[in-house]
Amino acid sequence: MxxxxxxxxxxxxxxxxxxxxxxxxxxxxxxxxxxxxxxxxxxxxxxxxxxxxxxxxxxxxxxxxxxxxxxxxxxxxxxxxxxxxxxxxxxxxxxxxxxxxxxxxxxxxxxxxxxxxxxxxxxxxxxxxxxxxxxxxxxxxxxxxxxxxxxxxxxxxxxxxxxxxxxxxxxxxxxxxxxxxxxxxxxxxxxxxxxxxxxxxxxxxxxxxxxxxxxVGRVFGNYMIGVKILNRKLVDRATRIISEISDLSYEESAKILDASGREVPLAILMALTGLGKGQCEESLKRNRGHVRSALKELGGVK
Known part of the structure; x- marks a missing residue:
């Protein structure tokens, strides 16, 4: 050609x-x-x-x-x-x-x-x-x-x-x-x-x-929930994401983030369902880390 x-x-x-x-x-x-x-x-x-x-x-x-x-x-x-x-x-x-x-x-x-x-x-x-x-x-x-x-x-x-x-x-x-x-x-x-x-x-x-x-579930709504928390700025961002998605206070969201082991998708699921880390973690595994699918499986928002 x-x-x-x-x-x-x-x-x-x-x-x-x-x-x-x-x-x-x-x-x-x-x-x-x-x-x-x-x-x-x-x-x-x-x-x-x-x-x-x-x-x-x-x-x-x-x-x-x-x-x-x-x-x-x-x-x-x-x-x-x-x-x-x-x-x-x-x-x-x-x-x-x-x-x-x-x-x-x-x-x-x-x-x-x-x-x-x-x-x-x-x-x-x-x-x-x-x-x-x-x-x-x-x-x-x-x-x-x-x-x-x-x-x-x-x-x-x-x-x-x-x-x-x-x-x-x-x-x-x-x-x-x-x-x-x-x-x-x-x-x-x-x-x-x-x-x-x-x-x-x-x-x-x-x-x-x-x-x-x-x-494949790396975004919830329009939030980057797969971000790895590597510094204080990202801790703040992750906390705000959880708070905005769940309507919980910044302080409550920070506690849930820590309880999740600083895993944002897991923290979001815990915040939305009110369930413990173990149950949410198992649901996420079954749903290949897809928060929306796991949320449906666990009965939706509390």
Whole structure:
């Protein structure tokens, strides 16, 4: 395929004379182009929802979510995976990242690494992708060979596969159970997919990881209940969360948090039901840590 046929590689007519404009005009054009990204994402919400379902199925079956990409796409996968851990209090083993060029490519360009299908297959083998995993390939062009190798290996292992791209009819769609094609169009600086394409990818990754975590019970209402309490600020935040959810005083909530062993989901269940730690703990185990399901099992709010 010729690269000049890709939407992400075409010249943007709105910025043809970019270098002749004032700083303000350059920024205005960028801002107007960026404003189109959320609308493009809105067009593929059904596909994003399908991707979330696959991710939830994987986690519930004991699998992982694997992000794979090169360049900006790979770095965005690494960023999202890193942020999920402290936000939702999950194991860092739950979100795995594969990036062309490895750790060195996070800060330094290793552009040639993305051209190898074989390298992708080899790295997929190293992390032992299985049929329980969900593998998300991120590729603005929808054709990156490194991502292709990973998706090919994942398919052979029976894993669920997803592709996030920024072109219509991506070549890698044949390897994906779900294709999320966010058509962001030509960039303000021709071919610089760290701009609109990268912004769209970040938005989609935010959606997938966040809503997947909500679905598996790491959020109650709109509160981050999986947060690990590592300092005084987080003790205060956890106490306030319990208080706001249960309508108990700050002082009562602090006592329940201590009684739970500073486990926020457990403390919330204790506060809402009025039951002891042991009974609530057993219910949470039966319900895979999902507070809402455990609450229903224990008869709801006291």
């Amino acid at each position: 010729k690269f000049d046929k890709l939407d992400t590689e075409r010249s943007n007519p709105k910025s043809m004379n970019l270098d002749e404009l004032s700083t303000y005009e350059m920024l205005r054009i960028m801002n107007e182009e960026d404003a189109t990204v959320p609308l493009s994402v809105r067009e593929v919400l059904e596909e994003i929802a399908s991707a979330v379902e696959l991710c939830v199925e994987s986690l519930q079956s004991g699998g992982r979510i694997v992000y794979a990409g090169a360049g900006t796409s790979g770095r965005l996968g690494v960023l999202d995976a890193a942020e999920v851990v402290p936000t939702f209090g999950v194991s860092k083993e739950l979100f795995v990242t594969l990036m062309a060029g490895g750790q060195e490519a996070l800060a330094n360009p290793v552009e040639h690494a993305e051209d190898s299908v074989e390298l992708g297959e080899q790295e997929a083998e190293k992390v032992a992708i299985s049929g329980r995993d969900a593998v998300i390939g991120i590729s603005a062009s929808g054709r990156t060979p490194y991502v292709e190798g990973i998706l090919r290996h994942a398919r052979k292992q029976g894993a669920r596969t997803i592709i996030i791209c920024n072109v219509g009819n991506p070549r890698l769609a044949e390897l994906a159970d779900v294709t999320i094609a966010v058509r962001t169009g030509p960039e303000v600086v021709t071919g610089s997919t760290r701009l609109k394409a990268g912004t769209a990818q970040k938005m989609v990754l935010n959606m997938i990881s966040t809503i997947t975590m909500v679905r």
